[in-house]
Amino acid sequence: MILRLPFTIRSTSLLHRRQIRSPSASAVSSSPTTTHSSFPPRPRPQTPLFLRPPAHSAARADLDAFRRWAKSIAITAAPRIAANGGPDADHLLRELSWLVQDATSRPEAAGEVRLRVGLEELYRLWRERIEERKPFQYVVGCEHWRDLVLAVREGVLIPRPETEMLVDMVARVEGFEEGLWADLGTGSGAIAVGIGRLLGEGGKVFATDLSPDAVEVARLNVERYGLKDKVEIRQGSWFEPLQDVKGKLAGLVSNPPYIPNSHISGLQAEVGWHEPRLALDGGKDGTDYLLHLCEGCASALKPGGFFAFETNGDKQSEFIADFMSTMWGNFFENVKIVSDFAGIKRFVTGFHR
Amino acid sequence: MAAGALFRWALLPSPKHLAPPLLRTPRSPLTFARIEAFSSSTSTTNSTTNYLRLTDEELMAQCDMDTFKASGPGGQHRNKRESAVRLKHRPTGIVAQAAEDRSQHKNRASAVARLRKLLALEVRKAIDLNDYTPPTELLQILPAKSTIRGSDVGPQIGPNNPKFAPGMQALLDLIYAVEGSVSEAAKILGLSTGALSRLILSDDSLRMSVNDLRTSKGMRPLK
Numbered sequence: 001m002i003l004r005l006p007f008t009i010r011s012t013s014l015l016h017r018r019q020i021r022s023p024s025a026s027a028v029s030s031s032p033t034t035t036h037s038s039f040p041p042r043p044r045p046q047t048p049l050f051l052r053p054p055a056h057s058a059a060r061a062d063l064d065a066f067r068r069w070a071k072s073i074a075i076t077a078a079p080r081i082a083a084n085g086g087p088d089a090d091h092l093l094r095e096l097s098w099l100v101q102d103a104t105s106r107p108e109a110a111g112e113v114r115l116r117v118g119l120e121e122l123y124r125l126w127r128e129r130i131e132e133r134k135p136f137q138y139v140v141g142c143e144h145w146r147d148l149v150l151a152v153r154e155g156v157l158i159p160r161p162e163t164e165m166l167v168d169m170v171a172r173v174e175g176f177e178e179g180l181w182a183d184l185g186t187g188s189g190a191i192a193v194g195i196g197r198l199l200g201e202g203g204k205v206f207a208t209d210l211s212p213d214a215v216e217v218a219r220l221n222v223e224r225y226g227l228k229d230k231v232e233i234r235q236g237s238w239f240e241p242l243q244d245v246k247g248k249l250a251g252l253v254s255n256p257p258y259i260p261n262s263h264i265s266g267l268q269a270e271v272g273w274h275e276p277r278l279a280l281d282g283g284k285d286g287t288d289y290l291l292h293l294c295e296g297c298a299s300a301l302k303p304g305g306f307f308a309f310e311t312n313g314d315k316q317s318e319f320i321a322d323f324m325s326t327m328w329g330n331f332f333e334n335v336k337i338v339s340d341f342a343g344i345k346r347f348v349t350g351f352h353r
Numbered sequence: 354m355a356a357g358a359l360f361r362w363a364l365l366p367s368p369k370h371l372a373p374p375l376l377r378t379p380r381s382p383l384t385f386a387r388i389e390a391f392s393s394s395t396s397t398t399n400s401t402t403n404y405l406r407l408t409d410e411e412l413m414a415q416c417d418m419d420t421f422k423a424s425g426p427g428g429q430h431r432n433k434r435e436s437a438v439r440l441k442h443r444p445t446g447i448v449a450q451a452a453e454d455r456s457q458h459k460n461r462a463s464a465v466a467r468l469r470k471l472l473a474l475e476v477r478k479a480i481d482l483n484d485y486t487p488p489t490e491l492l493q494i495l496p497a498k499s500t501i502r503g504s505d506v507g508p509q510i511g512p513n514n515p516k517f518a519p520g521m522q523a524l525l526d527l528i529y530a531v532e533g534s535v536s537e538a539a540k541i542l543g544l545s546t547g548a549l550s551r552l553i554l555s556d557d558s559l560r561m562s563v564n565d566l567r568t569s570k571g572m573r574p575l576k
């Protein structure tokens with residue numbers, strides 16, 4: 001068997017290939033809004049919609065007109081969107097109601113609605129969703145994941161429902177509450193925050209990411225949940241920022257980029273056009289980073305330490321599990337494949353001997 | 354004969370005077386839930402009547418879950434925000450779903466809670482009245498004035514508590530054993546008929562289930 005070791009160089013080259021922020025994103029800060037009030041100061045475009053102050057207002061009838069318009073363009077576009085792997089009409093309409101939910105503020109005065117963006121901006125946001133296939137989560141700047149509402153934005157992977165299970169797996173490890181944990185490639189910080197909330201006095205999560213966008217968003221999420229003592233975000237490549245805790249980790253989890261290179265161009269528009277390639281592209285077979293993590297685990301974990309990785313599913317899980325129990329069999333035991341809720345063999349877990 | 358599980362199937366041909374649409378009215382909190390076709394094969398003894406004693410995780414392991422249109426490789430490939438969850442409990446064929454939350458995690462939790470409630474409503478265990486002691490789960494949902502309810506049972510568990518389901522299941526087992534007679538069940542539980550009626554009326558699905566039974570036995574429904 002040939003051992004393909006990942007080179008740090010790869011990550012750097014990926015960095016260069018990173019998507020250029022779409023021009024529309026910068027337009028957010030400059031586009032004027034009709035009902036715009038000069039007080040309070042306009043928040044940075046990255047602030048999730050639901051966290052912005054309700055500094056705007058609109059007549060209820062005008063909001064209703066927006067809803068009707070948004071519904072009609074969603075229904076017209078739905079067949080085309082669904083054909084390309086995107087959501088269907090029902091789904092888009094659900095998104096529309098969530099958009100309005102995030103954009104409005106209770107309580108409402110009679111006939112008047114308090115808004116967190118101007119009405120004109122609301123039109124623009126929905127057009128971006130339908131015409132540019134901008135992921136809904138980027139449009140509203142958040143994702144509901146487990147019992148959390150996480151900030152997300154362009155440049156940061158939107159956490160997936162499958163990944164929610166990783167937190168449950170950690171919570172099943174005996175004594176996890178008091179251990180040192182690592183979440184490598186933390187993105188929005190989803191897994192790290194999920195774990196951080198469950199930890200006891202002595203527990204801590206170190207979360208790393210190479211992407212400055214991810215680091216910024218992860219810090220924001222950690223702060224919002226008051227976890228600065230429990231989750232420490234460090235910028236750098238995989239294990240690099242963790243030299244000081246080498247061999248001390250009670251556990252390590254990661255959802256690294258695992259999509260095979262050749263699949264990237266065929267991805268659903270919301271993913272392929274908008275989410276960062278650095279978060280998706282796992283090299284030729286998709287396993288470049290997974291293998292790097294497997295190898296690194298051997299020295300990062302303490303004896304008895306736990307690991308859990310998300311994979312592209314089925315074959316990839318089998319490959320990684322096989323690799324961990326044969327090639328690295330001297331280091332790891334109890335290697336298991338765990339299926340996600342759709343029955344796809346999604347995760348590989350195990351323990352350091 | 355071993356006390357096997359008796360299943361009551363809302364969609365099976367029901368007694369002629371029982372109008373099936375009444376079984377699940379839109380007022381019911383269970384509008385998302387429905388019963389699917391089921392092939393009866395349970396004459397063997399089983400621990401299957403104890404579904405409600407399983408943890409959420411064990412219960413989930415007995416279910417097929419699909420987000421409504423799960424397809425393709427999932428994970429990083431997909432952004433469909435498939436938060437809606439549909440659980441099909443393999444041993445009974447009972448289906449519970451939830452779609453109202455934005456987080457799949459929360460919809461899973463609601464779907465499991467609904468599944469528990471449906472299991473409580475639909476899975477019956479035969480009781481031998483000559484040798485019957487109400488189980489703790491049942492005592493816990495009874496009002497404090499019940500004469501058989503010791504003080505060690507703790508405060509009364511109400512219908513909004515997830516622990517209500519096992520108590521409701523045991524109560525229905527008893528009411529089935531006494532063929533729908535609320536006064537007889539009340540006697541066994543150390544309550545007045547009025548007090549037990551109030552308990553039954555406190556939960557929509559419990560009330561409907563008891564009334565379905567009473568209607569099928571030619572008794573007047575509780576109001």
Ligand SMILES: C[S@@+](CC[C@H](N)C(=O)[O-])C[C@H]1O[C@@H](n2cnc3c(N)ncnc32)[C@H](O)[C@@H]1O
Binds near residue numbers: 190237238258
């Ligand atoms: C699939 S995303 C997972 C994000 C997050 N953990 C989640 O589950 O939502 C993979 C993450 O790995 C990060 N990443 C890519 N290359 C990396 C590297 N060399 N070192 C650390 N993180 C890296 C990406 O920036 C991205 O945030």
